[in-house]
Amino acid sequence: MKVFTIAAVAAASFVMLSATAAQAGPVPQRQKNQAARIHQGVEAGSLTRGEAKALRHEQRHINRFRRDALSDGHMDRKEMRILTNAQGKANRHIHRLKHNGQEVR
Numbered sequence: 001m002k003v004f005t006i007a008a009v010a011a012a013s014f015v016m017l018s019a020t021a022a023q024a025g026p027v028p029q030r031q032k033n034q035a036a037r038i039h040q041g042v043e044a045g046s047l048t049r050g051e052a053k054a055l056r057h058e059q060r061h062i063n064r065f066r067r068d069a070l071s072d073g074h075m076d077r078k079e080m081r082i083l084t085n086a087q088g089k090a091n092r093h094i095h096r097l098k099h100n101g102q103e104v105r
Contacts, residue, residue, distance in 0.1 A: 045104040
């Protein structure tokens with residue numbers, strides 16, 4: 001009986017964690033990719049210190065929204081859409097600032 005109870009609790013925990021991770025979708029990986037692009041832009045000199053600071057601030061805002069959206073245990077469609085749109089906007093900002101002709105010498 002104890003083995004069955006432990007197995008049932010473990011299975012339920014796994015299902016709950018999997019559902020939360022699935023709802024988060026590709027968001028964490030996309031955030032990591034954007035952070036890496038910002039870092040690469042600074043290293044290559046295509047982003048100034050001020051541009052990088054503004055982009056990192058935008059990334060913090062997105063991370064804060066994601067954390068707040070998941071605070072109740074799941075992310076609904078509206079929250080996911082807002083988050084995806086914010087990441088797309090941040091992606092465009094990174095591209096524009098990396099290719100605006102300003103270089104750090």
